[in-house]
Amino acid sequence: MEHRPTFLFVILGGFFVANALVAEFIGVKIFALEDTMGWERFNFNLFGQSGALQFSAGVLLWPIVFVMTDVINEYYGKRGIRLLSFLAVGLITYAFFMIFAAIQLSPADWWVGQNVNKGVPDMQDAFSVILGQGLLIIVGSLAAFLIAQLVDVMSFHQIKEATGEKMIWLRATGSTLISQLVDSFVVLAIAFKFGPELVGNVEPWSWSQLLAVGTVQYAYKFMMAIVLTPLIYLAHYLIDNYLGQERAAAMKARAGSWDN
Template identity: 70%
Template sequence: MDVITNRSSRLFIILGGFFVANALVAEFIGVKIFALENTLGIEPFNFNLFGQKGALQFSAGVLLWPVVFIMTDIINEYYGKRGVQLLSFLAIGLISYAFIMIFASINLVPAEWWLEQNATRGVPNMQNAFSVILGQGMLIIIGSLTAFTIGQLTDVLIFHRIKKWTGEKNIWLRATGSTVVSQFFDSMVVLCIAFKWGPELVGNVEPWTWNQLFAVATIQYSYKFLMALCLTPILYVAHRGIDYYLGHETSEAMKKRATSW
């Protein structure tokens, strides 16, 4: 069988490439924290949760993580948990590799003309800027990768449990249900490791209080829950497009095989 010309194999490559690319990009843009109200041009919400007050601020990575979990559900539907697990571990390996290469590049001595050139563009110390933007803290990296792994495995488990109970109907239920549950673990794990348990273990960073952690987790989870609902119609469009591309017979055979894996 020719992997390139076979439609199911080619679809897996396309979906897998988009899945890994989104996960990788989300990791690196996540270092930027943006103010949602200011971005939308509206008055600050000024939430009050667990005794914590403030505006709605998110990591830029939230733009892509909902897409990653939607992609997980699409791949899950046609290629089963083995397909999702393969791509998840591939993404984790490539993200880890990318961070190793970035840390290596940070330790390279910068050329003087490069620093001077960027200083004229408003960046006084390009080496520091490069290090701060790309060199995320080790606790954040560990927390993010651990949360991603747990979130993906949870998504696969819940997705197939719901599909087993409901059959081929109710795509929205298994997709949204699995994403909502997995995103809860994803949101909590990354914050606990990066800002609570990690700092307490290392001792050189002030750990967050539980009130701080719960407030931020609630806001981030609420956003992800809302995005999961908003992106649900895209699942139906994607399913129709994939079914048309593969053909009804092949599509149904793949869905049935995916359930048994």
């Protein structure tokens, strides 16, 4: 019984880091929502931009990451989630360095053309394009993730300080909505607006394009944060039963302290 909090932290932390890492790698794919769902295109017009609703595939996992943030925050406090956030950023950075190193390796001749019949004429080019995301996207994504996580932690504890142990949905969903607003626009601003202006070799997005894409992605995250709110209560129920009500209450009380 005495090892259960540690075991739980390892499980939750591993799932948190895995989701953050996978979200980074699948984020290079941009998908059209209407085509994916088999719907007629909405052809929306937002900030002067029109077309299908397009998302980075990474948005599929980020709502889960932020829900996990609130669950871990509830039981392990600021120190716990801050440790996992920095660990995730460090591992993502390490993974990208390893991928860039792998891209530089000279490919075997037979491997380059092995999937020509499947519409992939050059495996090395495909490997480089899909896994070798631009440095600006990497920097923007990592910065957005870290800033959003810190914002989530701060807003979570401020709401909890004001409401006490009541209204779990408010501190969980509210902090997620605030942090994901930051996440949605910081990554786009760094990767596609300010970054290209500094580098000078990439055409920067217009403000209307940045606002349109950021607003659409945040609307999705907003909706998912609300839809996933019941999972917070389910997670509390399962964790409280696993730890025992007395120990769970003690961990929550300790986690709620600003000095923990």
